[in-house]
Structure formats: C-alpha cells, structure tokens
Amino acid sequence: MSADILSDPNHPHGTTEGLRLGCRTVHCPAPVSCREVHYLYQGDFAFRRAIDAGLTPTEAIEAAKAKATRPETPTRPVKPIQSAPKVRAPRVREPSQYEERLRALHAEGKFDTEIADELGIRRRQVTNIRDSLKLPAHRGIDPEAVRKLHAAGLSDRAIAAALNKERQRPVHRKSIYGVRHRLGLKANRTPATAGVSSS
Ligand SMILES: [Zn+2]
Known part of the structure; x- marks a missing residue:
C-alpha cells in the first residue's frame, strides 16, 4: 500500500469505502480507521445500522456500545443454585389466643380499654390485634x-x-x-x- 493513500485528502478515510479503495493499515488518519470501520460494519449490526443511518464511525461505535449495554433480557446476577435456603423470619404477631375473645368483645361494642381489662392485656395490644383483624375502633362514639x-x-x-x-x-x-x-x-x-x- 502506498503512502499516497494515507495523505490523499480525497481518499474516503474512515468510511466503509476506505478499505476497499486500498487503506488497510492502522496508520489510517481517520479517527476510526478504514479497516476498523470495515470490520465493524461487517460484524456489528448495531454499528452497521448507525452508519447506514448517517452517523460518523465514532458516533456509530457509541451507538453500538449503548445498544450493547441495553440488552433485551435483564442481566441480573443469577442466584447460585447451591445458595442456602432462605430462612423465613418468624412474623412478629400478637398471640392469636386473644383473637376470638377480642372479636366477641368487640362485637359487643366494647372500647379497646374495656377489652384490654377483660383480656388482661395492654390497650395497645388490643388495638394492634383489633387492627390486624380489620375491626374498627368503637372509641369516641357517644x-x-x-x-x-x-x-x-x-x-x-x-x-x-x-x-x-x-x-x-x-x-x-x-x-x-x-x-x-x-x-x-x-x-x-x-x-x-x-x-x-x-x-
Ligand atoms: Zn483509511
């Protein structure tokens, strides 16, 4: 290959034509050499599409990279199969022994404080259990x-x-x-x- 091509201002360096027209060296003056453009164009569909869309080789490389980092399937790390089985933390819950009696007392229209007295637990506990049973409070109704x-x-x-x-x-x-x-x-x-x- 002659040095003329490298210094020839009319040679289409950095294009898909560059290599075919004789620029086959890494000394190509284009930011992305004719040779690289050629191989990328042949081998990278995203790059090819970008070039065909009118982008410069530098832009096309960026576009192809961006495409590569946006894969169609999520790339979350796959859980190793031999990982220890997840130990389910016991749900912190008020003891269910009160639930039925609480429900009955609530049905009688008793306030949380009254239910607490009858069950011998704290009013806050009653409120928690009652909330967990999705029962409305009776308090404040005359x-x-x-x-x-x-x-x-x-x-x-x-x-x-x-x-x-x-x-x-x-x-x-x-x-x-x-x-x-x-x-x-x-x-x-x-x-x-x-x-x-x-x-
Ligand atoms: Zn070139």
Missing part, C-alpha cells in the same frame, strides 16, 4: 347519641352519616353496629340512603 338516632329509626349507616357531620374522624357503620349491639338495640332496617331528617 352511646346516647346512637340511642337517640336509633330511636328516630335510623339504620347503622344513617347513624354513622349523622354522627360524621359533627366528627373530624369519621366513624364507620360497623362501629355503630357495635355500639348499638352493646346498647341491646335491634337494627333499624331503614334504607341506606336515609338521612337524619327522614325518620
């Missing part, structure tokens, strides 16, 4: 208010709605059920849409 609204013929849902007009923390229908139950009152079967004034 039984006399429930009695009055009940006497007016309201359903639990309507009583809750009536009380919630005055409350910051809304009370659930189920809590009304508990309080009413505790007061020994039977449910009023008024429509769910009944308001206070519709008694």
